[in-house]
Amino acid sequence: MSRSSSARPGALAAPPGGRRATASAIRHTAADGPLWRAVLAAARPHSRNGPYGPLRAPDENGIAVPEGFTVRVIARSGYKTAGVVWHSAPDGGACFPDGDEWIYVSNSETSLLGGVTAIRFAPDGTARGAYRILSGTSFNGVGCATPWHTWLSGEAIPGGRIFECDPYGTAAAMPRLSMGRLTHSSLACDPDRRVVYLTEDEPDGCFYRFVPDEWGDLTSGTLEVLVTAPAGAGPIVWRRVPNPAGLIEPVRSQVPGARRFERPAGCHFADGVCRFVTADGLVWSYDAVHHRLEATSDAASLIPALVGDTGELFVAGDGMTIDVLTADGTAAPFLRVTGHDSSAITGLAFSPDGRHLYFSSQRGAAGPASGTGGVTYAVSGPFGRIGRG
Template identity: 50%
Template sequence: MQRRTFLLAVSAAAFSGSLWQQAAHASAGLSPYGPLGPPDANGMALPAGFTSRIVARSGQTVGGTRWHPAPDGGACFPDATGWIYVSNSEIPLAGGASAIKFRADGSVERAYRILSGTNLNCAGGATPWNTWLSCEEIFRGRVYETDPYGVRSAQPRNAMGRFKHEAAACDPDHGVIYLTEDESDGCFYRFVPNTWGDLSSGRLDVLCAGPAWKRVPDPGPAVLERQTRHQVSDALHFNGGEGCHYAGGVCYFTAKGDRKVWFYDAGRNVLGTVYEGGGSLDGVDNITGSRAGDLYVAEDGGNMEINVITPDRVVAPIMRLDGQSRSEITGPAFSPDGSRLYFSSQRGTSGEAAGTGGITYEVTGPFRR
């Protein structure tokens, strides 16, 4: 397959928040990790020096807890000498989220539920105060603030809007949280809490032409005709908003309908695209980033890859799963030290819609950090 793409021509430091330049075409180069090798025992193709392992399977016990079906969005949190990986469950009525606690050597200490009884929990986002925002991808869906450490009970954050939520990304530099919406005419939002660190109250804005931010009059509409994405006439619309990641003054978000990776430079109030489809990266979905400034984008379908987008405009696969074409890659997140990447295949080799064949993986290797 020819691996080429259309990217925004940016300086080598662009992903860390420096000035964006005018758009131009660029060709994908060689991966910083080299080519993918043959599939390993887990059916995963990786560059030389990387290894994979399966840490959980849907319906099977891990760390004393039955792992949930349809694992989706995820994040990692520090925990003394170890760390925690949190994962949503995108199933109806009983979605919620679970967590796996790892020891310093990477072994599993225990697993536990942190959210139950919610509906189609898709993606979400980590907060700077170490909570997990789990988002419902349903009509009038909520954002739930959960405790990855399993101590405090989860709380709905209705002020963040009632719509078909997908992902969230916290911007501590400007005191806001960006939100995506998985609709064919979805919007890109920001929630401005009255007090940073307290999400119980605040203002919901929508990105409009200009770009400009305008307040959503009714963040919790009860009727279809008053949905948040239709309340402000000049709101911008994105075809199937998915993953969302903030780093260095820039929020990156994906839109699966047109295969674009967008950026919003908050400091300069500039909206543009990082990736415009037409290359190796297909079905853009969940997104995360590394300390080196690289973006990692997971595919919903396609050939089941995670692709890296580097600051020097290279787009290349760093992982491919064989024999799982009816699944999707979800929940990519790095361990706090950047040495391990966690993610799931939502439906695994079975491809069942209920996600009972879900598999959660760990990849270890010389990631740039």
């Protein structure tokens, strides 16, 4: 990716104008993680087979999908894909447009050999190249695509870093230490207020926001942590973290009165609200417009807001399944992986044209005992084009 002449040193410039999606009317999206599993668990089962009909018998890969859809393996951990060895424990992922082609990036949630790998796809959906965009990091689980088409990958370890990566493989990945060294759990961009929200994977984790000095450039800025008055009373305020890159005094201990949550995760921003789920079963909503924080145990009440006008939301469940969730609060099975009982579905993302859904079985059939069991798939078919069942 070529750098803008006005970009500051270390900044990753926005992609050229040609790097745009080729389809702009996609009526579905995909997500995985704790927040989405909580919402899916609260949904009502569909009265019939859902919008795409019943699942067929599992194919040669042990995957069941409705009629009209096909599944193919695009990468296996420890094996070469388009000339590059695919990483272990594939986790968070996203797709980035590049003219009539696109790129799928995938985190690696493993120690020391983590990082991010990218695969470039031709217009017909075939892989035509792969490359590493981040190496030498650990437990990269959390990820977030920025509005300027870079990928933020965070380490889920104490003192972990956020790296800003170039999906197009031109610029080197850059550590964003001003965003905080902590056990990163999830990230979400708020383009309206020009901030990035972060949650912390600790039993008593905090909720942060990073305010860059210049939107589109995460080189420098201010990290703030959410603070409440004693006993939870009073207004919500944000306070600056004095030393976000510090390791001697942990980031989470630098601001007295920082609000604590029970292992916050699953950060998502839409329509002025940032939501995240906690291990005690609550879904928290931070209203960034009115500076209010509310919690609910009724995740089903959030379905219309989360699905929104996308029409359909494809969500990874607790088992090896992907369900389709609609704004009316119903869910139906779309995909089931058999024989991967000790794995998890990760990295859901649609190609820009909406014709291909990517996901991984993080540990594969071998489970956690194998470091190279992960498998990444592409599901292709008539998404959003079938009448409701």
